Amino acid sequence: MDKYVIKGGSRLNGDVIISGAKNAAVAILPAVILSDSPCRIENIPDISDVKILIHILKEMGGEIEYLDRHTVEIDPRPIETEAVSAQIARQIRASYYFIGALLGRCRKAVVPLPGGCNFGVRPIDQHLKGFAALGCDYSLDNGMISVTAPDDLHGASIYLDVVTVGATMNIMLAAVKARGLTIIENAAREPHIVDLANFLNTMGADVRGAGTDTIKIHGVQSLRGVTYSIIPDQIEAGTYMVAAAATGGDVTVKNVTPKHLESISAKLEEMGVTVEEGDDTVRVICNKPLRKCNVKTMPHPGFPTDMQPQIATLLSVAHGTSMINESIWENNRFKYVDELRRMGAQITVDGKVAIIEGVDHLKGAPVRAPDLRAGAAMVIAGLVAEGTTVVEDVKYIERGYERIVEKLAGLGADIYRSQEPEEVMDKIG
Numbered sequence: 001m002d003k004y005v006i007k008g009g010s011r012l013n014g015d016v017i018i019s020g021a022k023n024a025a026v027a028i029l030p031a032v033i034l035s036d037s038p039c040r041i042e043n044i045p046d047i048s049d050v051k052i053l054i055h056i057l058k059e060m061g062g063e064i065e066y067l068d069r070h071t072v073e074i075d076p077r078p079i080e081t082e083a084v085s086a087q088i089a090r091q092i093r094a095s096y097y098f099i100g101a102l103l104g105r106c107r108k109a110v111v112p113l114p115g116g117c118n119f120g121v122r123p124i125d126q127h128l129k130g131f132a133a134l135g136c137d138y139s140l141d142n143g144m145i146s147v148t149a150p151d152d153l154h155g156a157s158i159y160l161d162v163v164t165v166g167a168t169m170n171i172m173l174a175a176v177k178a179r180g181l182t183i184i185e186n187a188a189r190e191p192h193i194v195d196l197a198n199f200l201n202t203m204g205a206d207v208r209g210a211g212t213d214t215i216k217i218h219g220v221q222s223l224r225g226v227t228y229s230i231i232p233d234q235i236e237a238g239t240y241m242v243a244a245a246a247t248g249g250d251v252t253v254k255n256v257t258p259k260h261l262e263s264i265s266a267k268l269e270e271m272g273v274t275v276e277e278g279d280d281t282v283r284v285i286c287n288k289p290l291r292k293c294n295v296k297t298m299p300h301p302g303f304p305t306d307m308q309p310q311i312a313t314l315l316s317v318a319h320g321t322s323m324i325n326e327s328i329w330e331n332n333r334f335k336y337v338d339e340l341r342r343m344g345a346q347i348t349v350d351g352k353v354a355i356i357e358g359v360d361h362l363k364g365a366p367v368r369a370p371d372l373r374a375g376a377a378m379v380i381a382g383l384v385a386e387g388t389t390v391v392e393d394v395k396y397i398e399r400g401y402e403r404i405v406e407k408l409a410g411l412g413a414d415i416y417r418s419q420e421p422e423e424v425m426d427k428i429g
């Protein structure tokens with residue numbers, strides 16, 4: 001059971017290079033099966049969620065060649081199945097993108113019900129509503145979703161009852177080769193949705209309006225293999241920005257799209273942090289006490305829910321009382337609060353609202369990573385705490401953060417990975 005051992009107190013300084021966006025990669029990789037020839041995907045993050053999806057593609061019969069750690073060539077032509085085996089696919093929620101992609105490829109999909117982070121119910125009713133509108137029948141039995149389009153897929157107007165990233169992307173995948181016009185209204189606007197649309201259009205699809213709340217898709221007959229490079233990861237970048245601020249550091253985050261980070265930059269500036277934007281960089285300088293602020297998570301371009309645990313950690317050592325309102329997920333997205341409390345944070349949670357009383361400092365302790373972003377928050381807490389923090393269950397963190405230990409150590413953090421439990425307990429001693 002790997003752990004991270006972090007000795008707090010180092011100010012982070014220097015440059016960090018951001019990897020490709022996890023939440024774009026997990027949709028673009030399944031989308032490859034829509035093409036009639038091989039695709040080369042560049043700038044894919046070297047993380048476990050991506051490895052699982054590549055494994056699924058290989059299990060389905062796809063031919064995979066890694067050209068380097070961040071570039072993979074995928075030939076979907078040998079794929080003959082319309083099913084994704086549950087054994088591994090159930091481990092990540094994003095495996096449900098194979099439904100839309102398989103419907104687009106062969107009008108049939110049999111995929112396990114989504115797994116993923118354990119924060120609350122993660123329904124797929126809007127996905128199924130979209131598939132039904134496109135002419136599909138579906139059934140859920142013994143943990144598998146079976147979706148078929150008995151009379152082919154036809155365009156439709158779909159109004160999403162909830163702004164949902166997953167349903168927006170999954171419907172897009174099914175609609176790009178459907179007959180006629182599909183309109184998705186109340187669509188999510190995240191950068192990774194625009195990236196998927198750009199990938200599909202590069203292959204010859206006709207997707208317009210991605211990044212707005214109305215997406216129009218004219219179905220096409222076929223899509224061709226292309227070379228495509230994935231956008232930088234907005235949330236990885238935001239995580240390092242918050243870590244820089246939390247440690248009173250001076251960090252330049254490289255290979256980013258500053259526009260995607262505007263809500264995060266704005267919150268940091270509200271807290272008294274200096275944020276300097278370059279073409280593909282953001283420099284974060286924190287040399288004065290952090291001010292409190294209130295945060296409400298919203299669909300893009302609002303403050304991302306995937307940055308909520310990280311900003312909560314920063315607010316826990318800011319001056320004054322802050323409030324966080326989690327409007328996207330149930331209150332299970334506050335599971336990290338118990339772990340932060342073990343380090344001396346003063347946080348109370350009431351439903352979807354957390355009230356944070358800033359404290360002078362956190363104290364190192366053994367903590368767990370309840371989920372991916374909460375795990376990142378625990379790492380940030382360890383960086384700022386007095387003493388040593390041991391973060392367990394780091395497998396969740398490594399679902400979405402490539403080489404986080406190396407990247408933080410490169411910024412001057414005192415952090416290492418440990419496989420020896422007794423060594424770790426001695427360390428806390």
Ligand code: EPZ
Pocket residue numbers: 022023026093094117121122123124125126127128162163164165166167188305306328329330372373400
């Ligand atoms: C994506 O999850 C991300 N995951 C999540 O990031 C992120 O938190 C979320 O979008 C919101 O930005 C991936 O992209 C792989 P949603 P997704 O569908 O698509 C409700 C991370 O840390 N809803 O936008 O599953 C749902 O319950 C992960 O990288 C329905 O009601 O999220 C939630 O309240 C964690 N019915 C809200 O919509 C549906 O059919 C947003 O969910 C679908 C969703």
